[in-house]
Amino acid sequence: MKAFSTTLQSTMLAAAFLAGAPALAQHAGADHAQHGAAAASADSTDGEVKKVDKASGKLTIKHGELKNLGMGAMTMVFRAKDAAMLDKVKAGDKIRFTAESVNGALTVTSLEVVQ
Secondary structure, eight states, X not given: OHHHHXXXXXXXXXXXXXXXXXXXXXXXXXXXXXXXXXXXXXXXEEEEEEEEETTTTEEEEEEOOBGGGTXXXXXXXXXXXXXXXXXXXXXXXXXXXXXXXXTTEEEEEEEEEOO
């Protein structure tokens, strides 16, 4: 009888734990989404536009370290994810941008002009 009581208590304890698991998963999902937004802004870096080439859809940027791409500071050419980005900037503009490898091409996925 004692073994049955212990088994029953263990089963009830496991059921109570599993009943709370969805709530824990929902909470963890919210934390993960917030972490994702923080990571996206952490992938941004400062740069200076050196050249805008609208014909080829590219920007030459002198930039700081791109941690998400494992690259140090340098000047290089990037594709613009959206052609409208090219209208937002001119040579000499200071920017904050995010670059990613898209289909094997280094691509500016977001940018903003900073003062």
